[in-house]
Amino acid sequence: MIGQAVHKPPRAEGTLGRSRPARPRRARLRKPCWPERIPRAIGAALLAATVIACSPGGDPPASTGPDRGALEHLVAAVDVERAATTSSHERPGSLRFRRQVRLFSQEEGRITSLDVFEGDMVREGEVLVALDDDLLQAELDKARATLAQAELDVRRLEDLVSKRAASDAELSQARTAVAVARGDVRLLETRLAFTRIRAPFDGVVTERLVEPGDFVSKNTHLLTVADPQSLVAEVYASELILPRIRVGDPAQLRIDALGAVAFPARILRIHPSLEETSRQGIVELTLEDPPEGVKAGQFVRVTLETASVERLLIPFRALRRDRDGEFVWLITDQGQASRRKVRSGLQSTDRIEILEGLAPGDRIITRGFLGLSEGKTVKVVPE
The missing domain is CATH 2.40.420.20 (conserved putative lor/sdh protein from methanococcus maripaludis s2 fold)
Known part of the structure; x- marks a missing residue:
């Protein structure tokens, strides 16, 4: 019937249907609450106080915490x-010839002789280039003949004037002709000398721009001759350094191509003007004893020593x-x-x-x- 309780008979005890006995529950350990912890904390504090009171001298130990010395920096x-x-200042620069001459032709003509090349040493007055001079030589011979005739005319007129057979005006005109002829001779002798280009000083040929047989006109660049003894180092120095150095001050110079050896040098010249963009001026230094292998154009490092300040x-x-x-x-x-x-x-x-x-x-x-x-x-x- 609906609503009636159904009573289930107990299961028969047996091997399969026997119920297991209930396990006893373990008692849970309950952590003491805050009031129960207080006595332990008080006991620890009392113990620490007892140790401090019993220590020799009765003074507390020195503090070693991070607060010690916090006020001291x-x-x-x-x-x-x-x-x-x-002060020492190293400046880069280059070697160059201070004394260098470019030789130009002052007459036109064909080159008949040119026996020097780059690197050849030349002596002062040595003929380096010769131009064809046949035409000038012929003109000079003609001028000399004209001069000789003019001088003869002067002597003849002087004799006639003494005999009152010629006037003084004619004699004066003849003397003027002699002076003009002499001028023509000197002009042609000078032009003839220009056909021989000579070395202006003892030096070395650094450029050869023409060859024998070339026809050159006036003002043609033929050769360049430099004086190897005039080799200088040119560096740029700041406007802050220039007032503290003087001509003649010693310096040290290193040439990268010759290794790390420093050579003694001396300030030769300080240029009076500065570059407007960099505010630097040129300082020239001369080597006291140029080493073997030194050449113009080599890169150098110069150490400048300023005066004591x-x-x-x-x-x-x-x-x-x-x-x-x-x-x-x-x-x-x-x-x-x-x-x-x-x-x-x-x-x-x-x-x-x-x-x-x-x-x-x-x-x-x-x-x-x-x-x-x-x-x-x-x-x-x-x-």
Whole structure:
């Protein structure tokens, strides 16, 4: 019937249908709540106090935590002072001939002789180029004959004037003809000499631009002769260096093609003008003893030593820079850090010149910038 409870008979005990006995439940360990922990904490505190009270002297141990020395900022510092210093500046440059002459033809004609080549040594006055001179020689012979006739006419007229057979005007005209003839002879002799191009000094041929048999006109470049003893090094120096060097100052010169050996040199000339774009001027140096293998056009490195100058120098690492410019950290009389704006000058190895912002005796910080701020107390320690 609906709504009546159905009673199920208990299962018969047997091997398969026998029910398992119920397992006893394990008692769960309950963690003590906060009030139960308090006695343990109090006991630990009392134990620590007992140990401190029983320690010799009764003083608490020194603190070794991070708070010790938190007010001290350790830095290294130096005192600013003036020093007489020289500075070395290496400048690149090139070797060139200071004395070099380009030989041009002053007469036109065919080249009949040219026996020198590039690299040949020549002596002063030696004939290097000869031009065909037959035409000029013929004109010179004619001029000399004209002169001889004019001189003969003068002597004849002088005899006639003494006999009152000729006038003084005729004699004067004859003498003028002699002077003109002599001028023609000198002109042709000069032009004839121009057909022989001679070496202007002892030197070496650096250019040969024509060959025998070539016909050249006037003002044609034939040869170039240079004086090897006039070899100089030409370098560019900054306008900041030029006021501190003088003609005759010693220098060191290295030629890359000849190795790392430094040769003694001396400043020969300082050009008076500067390039407007780079603000650099030309400095010429001469080698005191030119080595073997030195040639014009070789690359050189010149080390210039400036004169001794009193400068206010600080270690380069003490100079700081940010978007506001250059500055250093000073230590005040109260032992505090103070930022000071400066203007630097030339750098020499690990030191740099200060032009504005510092005075001798100021103490500046060289190490310990991390965490440094205006007014912070600092402690100076050895580097």
